[in-house]
Amino acid sequence: MSESPASAEKAAPSLASRITRDEPAAAAEKSLTPAETASSEAAPVETPEKEVAEGGTDGAPAELNGSDLHDEPEFEVEVKLIDIQGDPNSPLYSVKRFEDLNLPAAALKGIFTMNFRKPSKIQERALPLLLRNPPQNLIGQSQSGTGKTAAFVLNMLSRVDLNVNKPQALVLAPSRELARQIEGVVRTMGQYMTGLNVAAAIPDPSRRGPMEAHIIVGTPGTVTDMIRRRTLDARGIKVLVLDEADNMLDQQGLGDQCKRVKTMLPKDVQTTLFSATFPEDVLHFAQLFAPNSNVLTLKTDELTVEGIAQYFFDCDSEESKYDTLVNFYSLLSINSSIIFVKKRDTAAEIERRMIADGHQVAHLSGALEGKDRDNVIDKFRSGAAKVLITTNVLARGIDVQTVTAVVNYDIPEKRRGEADPETYLHRIGRTGRFGKVGVAISFVSDREGWQMLQEISAALSCQILPLPVGDWDRVEETLKKTMKSARAGKTTREMQGSEMALDGAAA
Numbered sequence: 001m002s003e004s005p006a007s008a009e010k011a012a013p014s015l016a017s018r019i020t021r022d023e024p025a026a027a028a029e030k031s032l033t034p035a036e037t038a039s040s041e042a043a044p045v046e047t048p049e050k051e052v053a054e055g056g057t058d059g060a061p062a063e064l065n066g067s068d069l070h071d072e073p074e075f076e077v078e079v080k081l082i083d084i085q086g087d088p089n090s091p092l093y094s095v096k097r098f099e100d101l102n103l104p105a106a107a108l109k110g111i112f113t114m115n116f117r118k119p120s121k122i123q124e125r126a127l128p129l130l131l132r133n134p135p136q137n138l139i140g141q142s143q144s145g146t147g148k149t150a151a152f153v154l155n156m157l158s159r160v161d162l163n164v165n166k167p168q169a170l171v172l173a174p175s176r177e178l179a180r181q182i183e184g185v186v187r188t189m190g191q192y193m194t195g196l197n198v199a200a201a202i203p204d205p206s207r208r209g210p211m212e213a214h215i216i217v218g219t220p221g222t223v224t225d226m227i228r229r230r231t232l233d234a235r236g237i238k239v240l241v242l243d244e245a246d247n248m249l250d251q252q253g254l255g256d257q258c259k260r261v262k263t264m265l266p267k268d269v270q271t272t273l274f275s276a277t278f279p280e281d282v283l284h285f286a287q288l289f290a291p292n293s294n295v296l297t298l299k300t301d302e303l304t305v306e307g308i309a310q311y312f313f314d315c316d317s318e319e320s321k322y323d324t325l326v327n328f329y330s331l332l333s334i335n336s337s338i339i340f341v342k343k344r345d346t347a348a349e350i351e352r353r354m355i356a357d358g359h360q361v362a363h364l365s366g367a368l369e370g371k372d373r374d375n376v377i378d379k380f381r382s383g384a385a386k387v388l389i390t391t392n393v394l395a396r397g398i399d400v401q402t403v404t405a406v407v408n409y410d411i412p413e414k415r416r417g418e419a420d421p422e423t424y425l426h427r428i429g430r431t432g433r434f435g436k437v438g439v440a441i442s443f444v445s446d447r448e449g450w451q452m453l454q455e456i457s458a459a460l461s462c463q464i465l466p467l468p469v470g471d472w473d474r475v476e477e478t479l480k481k482t483m484k485s486a487r488a489g490k491t492t493r494e495m496q497g498s499e500m501a502l503d504g505a506a507a
Contacts, residue, residue: 095119095128102131106192107157111150114188120147122296123154129294130155135238135270137293139245139286141278145399145429145436148274149182152241153189155272159238160214162195167232169239170265171217172258174248175393176202176370177377182243183217190215201226203370220248220257227264237265242289244396245273246282246422249289262289276429277422308432308440309482310464312453315445321409322353324443324469328407329359329387331476335404336380339389340427342410347389350409354387363389396426403431404483408442411452419452421459437483441467 095101098108098119119127122142129138130151142148156169173179183200190196199211201218211232216223226232240262248254262271271290278286278297287293313328315321325339341347344365351363362385364376379385381400388394392412412423431438442464444450457464467475
């Protein structure tokens with residue numbers, strides 16, 4: 001499928017040459033490294049309509065597989081204790097074995113059944129703090145796919161009293177898909193706890209009567225409504241968890257709903273917030289939402305999982321992005337992949353065109369009805385659809401372990417022209433989970449997209465290398481070498497560094 005040298009010479013000029021005709025020769029053929037990037041200011045413009053995650057019963061329990069985490073990348077979790085006399089390096093604040101946590105035997109059996117063998121870094125630090133008595137609040141940050149869900153689920157399982165048949169733990173998630181996935185994790189991890197009842201608080205026309213499950217997982221709006229209608233008795237809630245907390249607290253609607261839910265709970269509820277990202281302003285609000293918290297954070301340059309290699313395609317126009325995607329599809333179909341776009345209409349249009357071209361793909365957005373969303377997720381999890389085209393509705397938390405590639409067809413932005421590094425980080429975090437390897441590829445076709453990708457590279461201190469549009473044999477060779485190097489334990493900088501050396505030799 002690769003182009004001949006002659007046809008390559010006739011290709012459209014690169015993005016660098018197109019946007020720098022009157023400027024010093026610059027950039028797109030170079031890698032995006034933090035030292036070489038610079039953010040730019042964009043004039044205020046109207047904010048585009050955001051993707052809405054609400055709308056119908058959706059989501060499906062995850063395909064649940066744990067990890068022995070022997071290949072977990074090295075990173076350091078910074079610990080700030082509310083007890084100023086406490087030593088974060090003390091063995092009391094870290095644990096190397098699940099057996100040392102004094103967990104219920106049934107919960108321990110459940111986590112081993114899920115193939116967890118030893119705590120990840122976030123679990124090692126968070127669990128001793130979560131399980132202390134009297135309970136303390138906690139804000140926990142760790143990279144995508146490193147075990148945050150298992151940490152807060154183990155805490156809930158250790159605190160519920162199965163002899164009391166009323167709600168005792170509540171998890172709030174920003175989307176129905178994520179709520180259903182977490183519900184599946186709780187059920188699987190708690191499967192040996194006789195009498196445990198778990199329920200999802202999401203819109204369901206067939207639901208009748210009060211919700212009396214020990215652990216409830218839901219979206220903020222639905223939970224608020226159920227408490228107000230007294231179909232959910234919140235008086236016995238001991239533990240409140242906000243998953244993807246920065247996303248919910250930073251959105252006016254979801255943030256207000258989360259605050260309302262908390263005011264309806266007992267004042268001594270243990271409040272725990274988890275996410276892969278906590279921007280400084282949101283972290284400040286999080287500490288107000290969960291006062292006197294122990295705080296676990298990461299350094300900025302450790303936010304990106306080392307097992308994810310990051311690249312970009314320099315496309316000569318918006319339309320050529322689709323042509324590049326179709327040519328690249330044969331590589332994507334080797335394993336499961338997720339393609340992220342900005343608008344629902346774009347997701348549906350790409351699906352329509354690719355199906356017309358004879359490809360097997362599926363798309364998911366908040367515009368679909370609940371049953372349709374269930375069917376799409378099921379097809380993707382089972383492997384019936386190898387490529388899923390979606391909006392930011394699936395950018396956070398969704399765990400499909402077969403995903404080895406993520407494509408940013410549209411660069412994520414907070415508002416027109418303003419890069420969104422946090423969403424980028426969450427998107428690419430759908431791959432490279434639990435020590436596995438993955439590839440993230442972004443498409444740029446104009447100055448605005450190029451500048452946003454520069455800003456993301458600088459904000460996350462990550463390296464993003466170019467891939468040659470049109471030379472598909474070389475693209476495939478590059479990605480295969482990358483995956484092989486990652487499996488051998490090399491960091492992304494090491495494996496991408498070797499590719500830069502190859503580029504230099506070719507030049």
